[in-house]
Every structure is written in structure tokens, then in C-alpha cells.
Amino acid sequence: MSDSAHMRPPPGERMVELIDLHKRFFAPEPVDAVQGVSFDARAGEVVGLLGPNGAGKTTTLRMLVTLLSPDRGTVRVAGVDAAVDPGLVRSRIGYLSASTGLYGRLSAREMILHFARLQGVADPKGRTEALIARFGISEFADQRCDRLSTGQKQKTSIARAIVHDPPVLVLDEPTLGLDVLVAQTLLAFVEEARDQGRCVVYSTHIMSEAERLCDRVAVIHGGRVLAFDTVDALRERTGKRYLEDVFVSLVSAPPVVTPDGSAP
Amino acid sequence: MLLGFELRYLSRDPLALVLTLLAPVLLYPLMMGGFAKVSRDDQQTTADAELRVVAEGETATRIQAGAERVTVLSEGELIQKSDDGGVHVIVRNDEAGRPRVLEYRGSAWESREARDRVETVLTAWQDEARATHWADIGMPVAPEAVLEVRSHDVAGDAQRQAMRLGQLLPGMLVFLVMSSGLYVALDLFAGEKERGTLETLLTSRVDRGAVLAAKTAVVCLATLASVGSSLFTLWLTVQSGLVDISALGGVGMGINAAVLLKAGVLLTPLSLVLSAILVVGAAWARDYRQGQALGLPLLLCGIAPAGLAAVPDLQLGAALALVPISGISLALRDALAGELDPALGVLALVAAVGHAALGMALAGRLIGREDVLLGGGSARRDPDRLGREAAIVFLVALILFWFFGQLAQSRDLVWGLAFSQVVILGGTAVGAVFVLNQDLRSLWRLRAPRVADLGLGLLAGIGCTGLGDLVAKAQAPFLPTSSAFTEQFAAAFNVDLPMWAMILVFAVQPAIFEEILFRGTLLGLVRKSLSPWAQALVVGLLFGLIHFSVFRFFPTGVLGVALTAACIRSGSIAVPMLMHFLNNGILVGASHPDLEGLLPVEELPLWWDIAGTALVVGSVALMGRRR
Numbered sequence: 001m002s003d004s005a006h007m008r009p010p011p012g013e014r015m016v017e018l019i020d021l022h023k024r025f026f027a028p029e030p031v032d033a034v035q036g037v038s039f040d041a042r043a044g045e046v047v048g049l050l051g052p053n054g055a056g057k058t059t060t061l062r063m064l065v066t067l068l069s070p071d072r073g074t075v076r077v078a079g080v081d082a083a084v085d086p087g088l089v090r091s092r093i094g095y096l097s098a099s100t101g102l103y104g105r106l107s108a109r110e111m112i113l114h115f116a117r118l119q120g121v122a123d124p125k126g127r128t129e130a131l132i133a134r135f136g137i138s139e140f141a142d143q144r145c146d147r148l149s150t151g152q153k154q155k156t157s158i159a160r161a162i163v164h165d166p167p168v169l170v171l172d173e174p175t176l177g178l179d180v181l182v183a184q185t186l187l188a189f190v191e192e193a194r195d196q197g198r199c200v201v202y203s204t205h206i207m208s209e210a211e212r213l214c215d216r217v218a219v220i221h222g223g224r225v226l227a228f229d230t231v232d233a234l235r236e237r238t239g240k241r242y243l244e245d246v247f248v249s250l251v252s253a254p255p256v257v258t259p260d261g262s263a264p
Numbered sequence: 265m266l267l268g269f270e271l272r273y274l275s276r277d278p279l280a281l282v283l284t285l286l287a288p289v290l291l292y293p294l295m296m297g298g299f300a301k302v303s304r305d306d307q308q309t310t311a312d313a314e315l316r317v318v319a320e321g322e323t324a325t326r327i328q329a330g331a332e333r334v335t336v337l338s339e340g341e342l343i344q345k346s347d348d349g350g351v352h353v354i355v356r357n358d359e360a361g362r363p364r365v366l367e368y369r370g371s372a373w374e375s376r377e378a379r380d381r382v383e384t385v386l387t388a389w390q391d392e393a394r395a396t397h398w399a400d401i402g403m404p405v406a407p408e409a410v411l412e413v414r415s416h417d418v419a420g421d422a423q424r425q426a427m428r429l430g431q432l433l434p435g436m437l438v439f440l441v442m443s444s445g446l447y448v449a450l451d452l453f454a455g456e457k458e459r460g461t462l463e464t465l466l467t468s469r470v471d472r473g474a475v476l477a478a479k480t481a482v483v484c485l486a487t488l489a490s491v492g493s494s495l496f497t498l499w500l501t502v503q504s505g506l507v508d509i510s511a512l513g514g515v516g517m518g519i520n521a522a523v524l525l526k527a528g529v530l531l532t533p534l535s536l537v538l539s540a541i542l543v544v545g546a547a548w549a550r551d552y553r554q555g556q557a558l559g560l561p562l563l564l565c566g567i568a569p570a571g572l573a574a575v576p577d578l579q580l581g582a583a584l585a586l587v588p589i590s591g592i593s594l595a596l597r598d599a600l601a602g603e604l605d606p607a608l609g610v611l612a613l614v615a616a617v618g619h620a621a622l623g624m625a626l627a628g629r630l631i632g633r634e635d636v637l638l639g640g641g642s643a644r645r646d647p648d649r650l651g652r653e654a655a656i657v658f659l660v661a662l663i664l665f666w667f668f669g670q671l672a673q674s675r676d677l678v679w680g681l682a683f684s685q686v687v688i689l690g691g692t693a694v695g696a697v698f699v700l701n702q703d704l705r706s707l708w709r710l711r712a713p714r715v716a717d718l719g720l721g722l723l724a725g726i727g728c729t730g731l732g733d734l735v736a737k738a739q740a741p742f743l744p745t746s747s748a749f750t751e752q753f754a755a756a757f758n759v760d761l762p763m764w765a766m767i768l769v770f771a772v773q774p775a776i777f778e779e780i781l782f783r784g785t786l787l788g789l790v791r792k793s794l795s796p797w798a799q800a801l802v803v804g805l806l807f808g809l810i811h812f813s814v815f816r817f818f819p820t821g822v823l824g825v826a827l828t829a830a831c832i833r834s835g836s837i838a839v840p841m842l843m844h845f846l847n848n849g850i851l852v853g854a855s856h857p858d859l860e861g862l863l864p865v866e867e868l869p870l871w872w873d874i875a876g877t878a879l880v881v882g883s884v885a886l887m888g889r890r891r
Contacts, residue, residue, distance in 0.1 A: 025635075065467050068634050091469035100467070101460025105276040114269060118468045160464070 009078065011044035015168050015199035016064065021073035023059050023223075033059040034070075035223040041199045041216075043167065046190060048214030049203035050247060056223040057203040058097070061172045064201065065095045077168055091119065094161040097172035104146030108137050108156040111145055112163055119164035131159040151182040158189055169193055169200045175209065187213060207243045217243075219250045226250045266470065266478035274448060274482060284444040284486050288494040293501045295436065299429065315378040319355040323363045323386075327355070330385035334378065352378035355386075363389075430597035431574040437494055437531065438570040438593070442538050442563050445487040449539075449546035452479045453631070454555035463638070476631050480543050480624070487535040487542075495524045495531070526599050530609070533616035534592040538566050540623030547631035573597040580605070582742035583814055585612040588619045611742070651793035653700055654786050658806050661692040661781060665810060677759060678769055685777040693781040700789070707788030708780060713836035717887045721839040724830060724883035725846025730876015731826060732819040732847070733868045745815045763856050770852040775845035782807045782824065783831040783840045800828040823847065826880050833887040 009015060023034040034056045041047035049057045062068040064075055066086040075082035075089070082089045102111055112131055116124035132141050135155045140148060145156060161169070171190065175183040190213055193200055204210055210217055211231060218228040227234055227250050231243060238249040274280050316335045319327050328336040337351065352375045356365040363386055369375035398404060456462035465475055499521060545562040549555035569589035572578060573596065580594040585608050595612040598604040630636055669688050673680030697704050704710065713721070736745075759766070787803045794802060807828075808821025827840040855866075 062638070067463065067466055067638060087469050087471060090467055093467070095464075095467040097460075097463070099460045100464040101456075102464075103273060103461050104459065105273060115464075115468060117265065118465075118470050120469065164469075 009043040009167055009197070009199075011042075011197055013043045014040050015043050015078055016041040016047070016201055017074070017076040018060065018064060019074040019076070021060060021063055021075070022071045023056075023063060023068060024071055025059075033223050034063070037073075037218075037220065037223070037225050039218040039225060039228045041168075041201050043199045044194060044197045045215040046194050046200040046202055046213045048210040048217040049201065049220055050205070050207070050210050050214075050217050050243075051203075051220035052205055052251075055205075055220045057205075057220055058172055059223075060220070061097075061170055061201065061203055065093055065170050066090055091164065092166055092168055094164070094166040094169045095172075096157055096161040096169070096174050098174065098176035099172075100157065100161075102145040102148075102153060102156055102160070105144060107142045107144055108132075108148065108152070108159075109141040111156055112137075112159050115160045116163045121164055127163060127165075131163060135159050150178060151185065154178060154182050154186060158186070162193075167198055169198055171200065171202045173203055173205070175204070175206070207247065211243045219247060221251045266474055267481055270452065270478050270482045271485070274451075274486070277451065280444075280448055280451065280486070283447050284489050285493045287444065288440055288490060288497045291436075291440065292494065292497040295432075296498070296501045299432070313374055313377065315352045315374055315381065316350055317353045317355065317378055317382055318351050319363070319382075320357055321361045323355050323357055323361075326389055327382055327385050330388065331381040334381055353382050355382065430600035431576075433498075433600060434570045434573040434593035434596045435567055437491070437596075438534075438538065438566045438589070439563070440494055441487045441490045441531075441535055442542065442566045444490040445483055445535075445539055445542045446546070446559055446562060448486040449483045449542040450549070450552060450555040450559070452482060453543065453546035454549040455552045457549075457638075458551040466637070472637075473628075473632065476628070476637075480539070480627065480631075483543050483546075484536055484539040487539045488532065491528065491531045491535050495528050499524050523599060523602070526604070526609075527596055530592050530596050530599065530613060530616070533613065533620040534589065536620035537588060537616060537623050540620065540627040541565050543627045544630055547627075547636055569593065580608050580612070582608065582611060586615045586742075588616070592616045650700065650789040653696070654789035654793075657692060657696040657789065658786060658810075660696075661689060662810060664688045664692065666812065670812075678761065678765075681769055682773065685773045689781045690777040693777070693785040696785050696789075702788065708784035709788070709831060709835055709837045711836045711838075713834050713838045717834040717836065717839055718842065720883040720887050721830060721834070721842045722846065724826065724880045725843035726850065727876035727879030727883065728823055728826065728843055728847035729850050730868065730873040731880045732823050734870075734873035734877050735819040735822045736815075737870075737873065739815075739818050743815065743818075749813065749815050763853065766852050766856055767849055771845050771849035774848055775841045778807070778810075779827070779837060779841045779844055783828060783837050787828060787831060796832050800825050800832060803828040826884060830884050830887060833884060835888060839887065 017040045019038050021034050021037040022032070025031050025033050037056065037060050039047065039049075049060065051057050059068065063070045063073075064077070064082075066075070066082050066089055069083070077089045078092045080088050080092070102108075103114075106114065109128060109132060113124055113128045116127050121127045132138055135158060137152075137155055137159060140152050143152075145153065148156065169190075174186055178186065187209065190200055190202060194213075194215075200213075202209075202213060214231060216228065216230050217234060219226045219234070227237070229237070231246075234243075234246045234250070235241065238246045240246045240249050312333070314333050314335060316337060317327055317331075318337050318339060320338055324336045324338065327334060352368065352372070354367040355363050356367065358364045366379060366382060366386070368379040395404075453462070456465075466472055503520075541562060545558045546555050549558055566589060569587065570593040572584075572590040573593040578584075578594070580591070580598055584594055585591040591612040595604055595609050599609065665684055665688050669680070669684035671680075672683045696702075697707055759769075761769070782803055786806065787799060790799055790802060804823075804825030804827070805821045807824025808817045808819075811817065811820045827843055830843055831837055831840045854864075
């Protein structure tokens, strides 16, 4: 069964815009976690945020989903400024990360239904049952979430994240800690989401995932975007064949900044 | 919808239900049963105990004949036994064989009981001897017929037991309420952070404020449910007869539905205050484990002030009624004993509602911060905000002043005051500037004031005498000044010094050194952390605190607020210095014998107070305005 596409924008439409984002933490010394990050993502594409641990990926995505407010810069989702209407921005995003969890004392069905109601889905029960059928959750739908296997939890989490049929998916290292088979399910879901015309922002430090999924990649390091382009264009620019080598080459080289301040 | 969900979700946690609802059901019958048994044993033991007294001669004969259940031993018998461990009282006679000293052990109830029994006999003997003496000199009058005073406790067993129970119950209730609330708060905040469900929830379209409000409301409801369960179980235990509480006398009559309803009304705002403490602690923790580590300090925050109710002879007064948690605990104790003054009860209740509102507002503000919500709250802070450093500087000054300043002043008031002001306050103010590497001129607002502001400062300084006195008069009905304090305060100014020296010690010195600490260093340190209003309030009240007197706290605190506001508005420390000097100088000068009668500082007229207050408010409001 495929998702309903009542909110789906036309392919190629700019769905996510991050403009000159800055975020400073004070833990324990002041750290500029994100320094002028800018990139965009369109409907029907997967944009990868590629960087090592501590590069600023999670902080950037947390600003995108309005969990954090940027010290400076603009976040726009489907044309809505996050500083103006964060609730509307969140209603257009499905967010899944390694740290988003499930309510242990709810069953998988109750979990999806609860979020369908929270997100204001018109027919929460119908939508819940549709997602249960689509992700093969039926056999464990009435089991408590704290008794589910990792794979079952992941399926429930995906269903929860897209219960309101969002046009934008933000996935922050979603395969972290998953075994290969469960990770494959998730990667297949991302590809399917792109094919359905959703805009997907996908952060990872696993090069093979980025190579397989991403139409464009923003290489982020030290809170800055070092490069933002298609994988092929990055290969061409660095003269490297493998994305891992491309990444090392970009991280080692001094940042190239275009006249307007953004990365080329 | 969120609140309903959180409540339904909580109801699926058996441990939460046990702690919130069942623990009181199990605990109160046990507690009341145990309390009754202790009382019963106490009463029986006291009544039945056979006590041993050492006495000689006629004293021994009379005690043996007059006191009940007393065995009288002679000192010889005691020596033969080589053991005085079982002796409860020793009566020492003088050379004439008359009883003079009664030795007993105040730490042992048997000894106290033996003293009472022996004293009854000795008092009767004393009366008899006095009557014989009067008869011998030709005046046959029985002393007891002229004047006999016997003390009689009119409280009765029921009230005494209720008071004892009241001393125990507030601490117990606070412990139960906080235990259940702590579990729920940790689960809803620290636990959800750890499990990732809080992040999941916050990325839904629901407003963040609504999510946090629902969670806070659930903690409040859990503590209220615990209160309800506690009071209901208490009532059921006392009224049902399930537990034999006959030894508590008429205490069952004391704990009736009306009293418990009163207790419920008192406990409702208290449970909200406790909830606010728990929510802040639980939200501050990064994860469940850190939350558990915070558990004991959080519990102590509630139990320690509630424990004041167990302090014997501590009376609920207007000042104590305003103290968070303690005020309600004392009111609850008195309510259970049926001795609550309605006015004090209302005052404690109103204060607790205020504390609850303040606690909830602070909790809401804190848990809404993204660093607290999405990580540990302790690590992330702006290095330009020096509020924490200001608190440390104040505490250093307070501790030094408390120990060394007071010691120095007790030896020699004038030199001690000079030491306290110059070395302690001035030294702390200057030391902090250098330790924290701050720019002195900017931190202390060392700028020449505008002439207009200086003129307004002059007027406000004169008005300050009235403002302080007006606040003192306003607080008097709630916090009557003790005569000891009045005498002590008057004695402090009764120093044999010429006028110029008095002005130097009591007006110039404070105007310089108190100002550089409070309006200089402390105000400078908090200016990036607080709004101007909050700066004036906080620095002003800290100024009140350092005067180390519950009676002077509000008058000096309000003056402190005015001085701080003047400093902020004028942009120069010189203005509050001038005001401070004038206020102290006028009061000291007018109380000096050379100027006696110029201004009745002992009893300033009300018109002076009102005019002075208006002058302060108006002058400070006009400061800093450009034409």
C-alpha cells in the first residue's frame, strides 16, 4: 500500500532551506557547534548531511525540526519560517533519530494512534491501521513497545514518524545501533519515500549509506559545510573515486567559500 | 488531550500507583497503630513503674508513707549493693536532717517520674512545716488557705496527643507526597529524556509549552492524589476502629472530617510548591540516574523545613507563616491539635499560594530552556552572565560578616563596625572585581552623575528615612518588633562619640563600603543575567539580608531596592551613595544628644513617612531622564 499524497509537493520544489545557521553552546567552554551552515533540499530528493561525530549534524537537524533555536540564521520548511510558526513547520516534518524513542507501556498500535491524534490526522484510527498493514506491524501491534525487538521497534518508529504524511522527512543517523537487516529495511523505506516525492534530509557518517541514498551531499565538519553537491560532482572536484576519499580530501583541504559566503 | 494521555500512561505504571495511592493506605494505619502502642506503653509504664529513691531519716519515712509505688533505700543499703544504676532519685539532707537537694536524671523518664512523686510528698511536708511554724509563733494559719497555686494542664490527653501527632504528621506527609511526586516527575522528565520519548513528543506539532504544562500538571495531580489518599486513610484509620488507637485518648475526636478538610486546604498549595521543586530537579537531570542522585537533596528541600513542626515549643507566628513549607507545616500541626489561629492559618495559606505560584512560574521558565530540556542544564551557560558569581560573592560577604564582623562588633562596636565595613564588605567588593577580572569603572558605574540626578538623589536620600519607617510600621502588625531587639538597636547607637565621629561611623562608612559591594560589585555582576526590575529587587533584598535581623529585613530591603533603582536609573554609584549617607546621617544625627528634638526619630510621624516615600518614588522615577 502506498501513502496518501495529499500534501505532496511537485517534484523539484524547494522544501527545506537552511540559511546561515549559527549555534553556540557553552559546555563547558563556549563552542560554536554550527557556524554558518546553509543548504537546501527539494521534493523527491534525498540530501545527505555527511560528517564525523561532533561535526554539527545533529545540532543542524535539531534546528531544522525546531528542537533548538538558531542563534542566527533562517530555517524554512515548505515556505514556512520556523521562527514565525514552529508548530506548522513541525507538522510538515517527520523526524526520526537514533535517540527518538517509543513509550514502553503503550502497544505499537496505541503509539501510532496517539501520535496520529497529536498530529491532528483527520482519521487517526484509519491511518493507524493503514500504517500497521503497510509496515507489517499487525502481528505485534498489540504488544507493549518495551517488549518489541529492535526491528519491530524501528518499524513502529517509522510509522510514528510518517503518521501525519509529512512532505519532509528528517532522519538523524537512523541506522545507528541497528543490525544490517533492520538497517536495510530502513534504507529501503528512505528510497521509497523519495520515490513518493518526499523530501528527505538524511544525516550519517556511514559513507556507503550516503553513496546509496543521497542525490546531493552536504559535507559538514567543525560546524561548517565544506561542500554541497551531488556525489558525482564531489568526486569530480576532488578527483577521488570513493566517497570516503572524497570526504577525507574535503576535510583535509582548507574551506572554499564563494563570494556570497556559502560553500561552493 | 496531552494531560489525559499522560495520566492514562502513568496509570499503567504499577509502581507509580503504589507510591501515590497505596503507600499512604498501608502506612497510616501502621503509623497510627505504632503511635498508639508507644503511647499506651508509655502511659502504662509510667503509671505502673516501681521507682527507687535514696533518702535518709524522716525524709525517707515520709516518702515511703506518702509516695505511691516508690521503694526507699538508705545510702547504706545502696553501698552494700554497690550499684546505683537502679536508683531514680537521691534526696540529700542538710545537717539538720531536712531535705535540701533532689538529684535526678533529666534524660530518663523514670527519674523524672520519681522526682514528681517525691516532690509531691516534699511539698506537702513543706506546707505542714510552715503551718507548724506559724502556729508556734502564735499565728495559726494554714499556708494553703492563704495562697496555693497548683498548675493544671487544661489541654487534656486528646489535645496533647493530637499535638504530638501533629508534630509527626507534617514531615510524614511531606515525605510521602514528595516520594510519590519524585517518582512521577523523574519518569516524566528525566526518564523521557533518557528514553527519547520527550524528543519524539517535542517534534510533533503540539506546542512545547503545552507538553511541559501537561507533564507538570501530572506531577501536581500525583502529589495531590497522595495528599488525598493520606488524609482519607488517616480519617479512615481513626474513625473505623480497624486499628486500636484507644491509647490516644480522644485524639480520634480531634481528627474528624472538618479538621482533615482544613488540612487538605492547607496541603493543596503545599503540594504545588513541592511539585515545582520536583519538576525543576527532574527536568534539570540529564537522565534517570542523575535524577535519582538529585532525589535526596530534593526530598530534603521539602522535609527539612517541614520538620520545624516537630520542634517543641516553636510557635506559628506571622513571620514563620510566610516561610515556604514551614509555615504550612506549623499551621497543619496546630490545625490537627485544634489550636490553629484562623488569621495565621489564612496568612500561611495565602503565603503558600504565593510560593506555589512563584515556584510554578520559575519551574516553567527553567524547564522551557532548550539546554535544560534537551541536555543537562548545568553545563551550558553564557560566560558573560555572572549571576552565579554574584551569589558566591554575596555568600562570602555574608559568612565573613556573620562570623568575623559580629565577633569584632561584640568586642568594640565602633572599631568592629569599621572592620566589618572596610575590610569585609569593601575587601569582598574589591577582591571580587580582581578575581573575576572585571573592569572596575564599568562594573561599579564609576561615573560622574548628572547634576539633576544628584539633586534628585538629595531629595530621595531625605525621603528614605520616611520610606524605611513606613515599611517598619506596615510590617509591625504581622511581625511585632521584640523589646529585646528595640533595646539592642537603641544601645548600638548609644555610643559616647562626638557628632562628627558618629556620622563617620554610621553614615559615611556604610555609604561607601555597603554601596561598593551592593550597588557596585553585585549589581554589576547581575546586570546581564536579570532585567532591571529584577536587579533592583534581588540586590535590594540581598541588602536587607545582610542586616541580619528578621525585623530589619523588609525596611532595609525596600531601602535597598530604592538605592539599586537609583543606581540603575542614574547610571552612577555616586547617587545611591549620597542617598545612603543622607538616610543614615539624618537618623544618626537626629538621635544624637546635641540635636535632640530636631526630628523624633524614635517615633517618626506618619506624614513624614508618606511624604518621604513619595519623594523617593518620584525622585528615582525622574532620574536618568533627558530633557
